[in-house]
Each structure stands twice: as structure tokens, then as C-alpha cells.
Amino acid sequence: QKEVEQDPGPLSVPEGAIVSLNCTYSNSAFQYFMWYRQYSRKGPELLMYTYSSGNKEDGRFTAQVDKSSKYISLFIRDSQPSDSATYLCAMTYNQGGKLIFGQGTELSVKP
């Protein structure tokens, strides 16, 4: 079993929809939780990060961490075609540690 599990999709939604992307993990020692976004033919870029449990909001994006359930989510409100990309969750034990990535979910937002 992988340490971090993510549904690879693909996920296709109409423009304006609310998107929910999720990851589960097995190691309770993880403290930092990240979402990276990867456009086609590009390297991943950090979208959001959260320390420990709780929510974090940035514009149309909200990241949630539930450590008791070992479950993290990324919500995208009012999704746009420009949000079409692969979203990868990642986690680590400490601020300077190496990252463990999920498999990535491919999202397509149709106009």
C-alpha cells in the first residue's frame, strides 16, 4: 500500500462547478500537507500548503486537512477552464523534509 493515495481520475466538470480533490494517507507523522498543480508539459508548482489540521483559503481554492481521518482535500469554487491541470497532493514530516506525492488527479474544466 502506498503511503499516499490519490484518485487519478480523470475528472471532467463543467465551468462554474465546485471541484473536490482528495488524498488519504497512512502515516500519522505527516505534518505538512501540500497541493501542487501541474499544467500539461510543465513542472509542478506549489498551489497551497497547510500545517497540521484545519482549513486554508486562497481565493477560489480551499485546502482542508483532517488528521484524525488521515484525509486531505482541495476544493475549487467556480472552476474555470484555466484550472484544467493535474493536481498532486504531497506531504512531509517536517518543514525541510522530502516530500511524498500522491499519484495526481487530472482535472478538465469544460467551457
Added chain:
Amino acid sequence: DADVTQTPRNRITKTGKRIMLECSQTKGHDRMYWYRQDPGLGLRLIYYSFDVKDINKGEISDGYSVSRQAQAKFSLSLESAIPNQTALYFCATSDRRDGYEQYFGPGTRLTVT
């Protein structure tokens, strides 16, 4: 100019050949990483280096070697390429304090025939 560059961007090689992928960065970061990306498997860490004299194996280091020539340069070698090393390879860098924020290069698409 890009902060993290990779050369070559695309490479086709034959089984048994030695190949080197190169990475350079201008961000001044101490830490550098090599990943491979395969469909359905996400990003998997091959090797990482926290400074010039520090090299560590990642999740899938067999069949690969690395060299950290300078703070800004980190190379990945496939000593004898095999077809299942066909993948997209990414170099990344991070600051020692904020290691969760990694900056990725544009990737090298490697095909081994």
C-alpha cells in the same frame, strides 16, 4: 530566464546506453532533487542532495546515479538504460527552511528503445 533548467528536454536512446540528464538552478537553494513521473504513479523520488557533500537515495534509486558538481548543478545518470526507465524526469530545488515548497524544472522526456 527560468530558475530551474533541465537539459536535454527530450531524449531517445537505446537499451544499454549511458545517458546523463543535467539540472541547473539560479535560485541559490541548497537542496536539489530528482524525480521520475509515470502515468498513474505520480512523482517518485530518485535521489536528493541537501548540500554539495550530501547525497541520499530516494524511493527508486536502483539503476541511477547522481553527481552534485556545485550548489547550482545536479546531474542524473542512467549507467545502462533499460526500457522501463522510459519516463518524464524532473529536477527540483528547495530552500533548507521551506523544503515543502519545491521549484521544479520543465522536465526531460526520456524514451529508451
